[in-house]
Amino acid sequence: MTKRLLTKKEQELLKGNSYIKSVSDKAITYTDEFKRHFIAENVNGKLPRDIFEEAGLSADLIGIDRIKTAAKRWRTAFREAGIEGLQDTRKTNSGRPLERELSIEEKYARLEARARLLEAENELLKKLDFTRKADVEEEIKIAPELKFELIQQTIKKYRLKRMVSYLCEVMDVSRSGFYNYFDEKSVQKRAVKDSSDEVLRDSILKAYHFRGRHKGARQIKMTLQNQYQITYNLKRIRRIMKKFDIICPIRKANPYRRMAKATKEHRTCKNELQRQFKQGVAGKVLLTDITYLTYRGGKRAYLSTIKDAETNEILAYEVSDKITLDIALNTLRQLKRRHSHIRNDAIIHSDQGFHYTNPTYQKLVKKLKLGQSMSRRGNCWDNAPQESFFGHFKDETNLKNCETLEEVRREVKSYMTYYNHYRGQWNLKKLPPAKYRQQLQQVA
Known part of the structure; x- marks a missing residue:
């Protein structure tokens, strides 16, 4: 039966007892004095549990299995070798050489081995630092397995003899762990x-x-x-x-970006949405905005989109090399042509850009029987889901390889298909937006 592991608190309690020599989560080492005391009391007929309890070693704390095992071991040792059998001889009989003064040659060899190992460790740290996430500032820790590999590689590469114990000490790992790691069974298990x-x-x-x-x-x-x-x-x-070093480039947040403190609403179009993006119905809350796209040679195009806030689906989009009113109007016209599921009480929400405040645009919004809502001036949080889409879009597209506007349009079209129909989203039951909308419509 596997013995219960001792908690940190239990270990601390046991360390305070004068009969305890050392303690870990798995084992307790008792003093030779306690072993002799135990045998003397046990020979007189006292039960092992009572002897431990009287010595301040609670059976509930140590565990009755540990008490029985220790009692059996000490009785056997006493029967075979008398009082001398109760002495802890691990240090003197371990087979390891006693500590002695090292020669100049041995000291030099150790210093050289240490330098080689630390050099290898430094190279590994550089590699780990390069492959970690850019925004992680915490100290990198090397797993024990990697330390074992480093020690082995250093020993083989520089033909270091009898340096295992010293190099394990340098790397703060156990020598037994090192040998277990390269044991034949362990190697086979790792291979599988x-x-x-x-x-x-x-x-x-x-x-x-x-x-x-x-x-x-x-x-x-x-x-x-x-x-x-x-x-x-x-x-x-x-x-x-x-x-296997499969790395996904992650956009790093700009630490210097400041959020404008904005409360001013548009005079003719209020913030009707008030960030209530998710209302449980597809086709009710529509978000729109325009972003710029930079492609090869520093050339610039513009992308206008309309997004369903409930399903995150891009319902309509337009790519142009000009940021005129037409880009916003054409996006609205596409919405009307392509989607029949837009509700009668739907509203379209935007920022206070000149496209959306233009009377022609507002007239077309009314003609399509949509309500209109606008963010407060300079407040991107009022249209956050739309801004979030643009962030993912720029991370996941290959616009830098596009040479012409036509190539940009093809890349945008390819991504919109991928985004709407194949790219799962964690908060949409792990489904792509189009499939999530279909589910909502079936429930309704």
């Missing part, structure tokens, strides 16, 4: 696991490259589930990505 991990890696890479859009762990999980009917635990995906 590595083979299994390679199968997982191939599936993950298939999702990672799906439709040419790189993805993080969550996107990979949803793509595997939606496109390949494969379900992997998110922690497992992250472990495989880390193991």
Whole structure:
């Protein structure tokens, strides 16, 4: 039977007893004095539990199994070797050489081995620092397994002899752990696991490259589930990505960006939405905005979109090399042509840009029987879901490789298809926007 592990609090309580020599979560080492006391009392007929209790060693704290095991071991040792059998001889009989003064040559060899190992460690840290997330500032920690590999590589590369104990001490790992790691059974077990991990890696890479859009762990999980009917635990995906250096570039937040403190509403069009983006119905809350797209040679295009706030689906979009009123008007006309599920009480929400305050635009909004709402001046949070879409769009598209406006339009069209029909979203039951809308409509 496996013995219960001792908690940190229990270990502290035991360390305060004069009969305890040392204690860990798994084992307790008693003093030779207590062992002799135990045998003397036990020979006189006292029960092991009572002897421990009287010595301030509670059976509830230590565990009755530990008491029985210790009692049996000490009685056997006393029967075979008398009082001397109760002495702790691990230090003198371990087979290890006693501490002695090292020669100049041995000291030099150790210093050289230490320098080689720390050099290898530094190279590994640089690699880990390069592959970690850009916004993580915490100290990088090297796993014990990597330390074992470093020690082994250093010993082999520089032909270091009898340096295992010293190098393990330098790296703050146990010598027994090092030898266990390179034990034949452990190596075979890792080989089987590595083979299994390679199968997982191939599936993950298939999702990672799906439709040419790189993805993080969550996107990979949803793509595997939606496109390949494969379900992997998110922690497992992250472990495989880390193991095989499958990295998704992550946009770094701008630490110098300041949010304007804005409360001023437009005089003719109030903020009717008040950030109530999710109202449980598709086609009721529509968000619109325009962003710029930079492509090869520093050339610039503009993208106008209309997004369903409930399903996150892009309902209409227009790409132009000019930021005139037409780009906003054409996006509205596309909305009318392409989508019949827009509700009669739907409102379209935007910022206070000149496109949306223009009388021609407002007239077309009324003609389409839509209500109109506007964010407060300079407040991007009032239209946050739309701004969020533009952020993901710019992260996941390959506009820098486009040379012409026509190529930009093709890339935008490709991404909109991917986004609406294939890109799962965690908060949409892990479904793409179009499929999520279909579910909502079926329920309704």
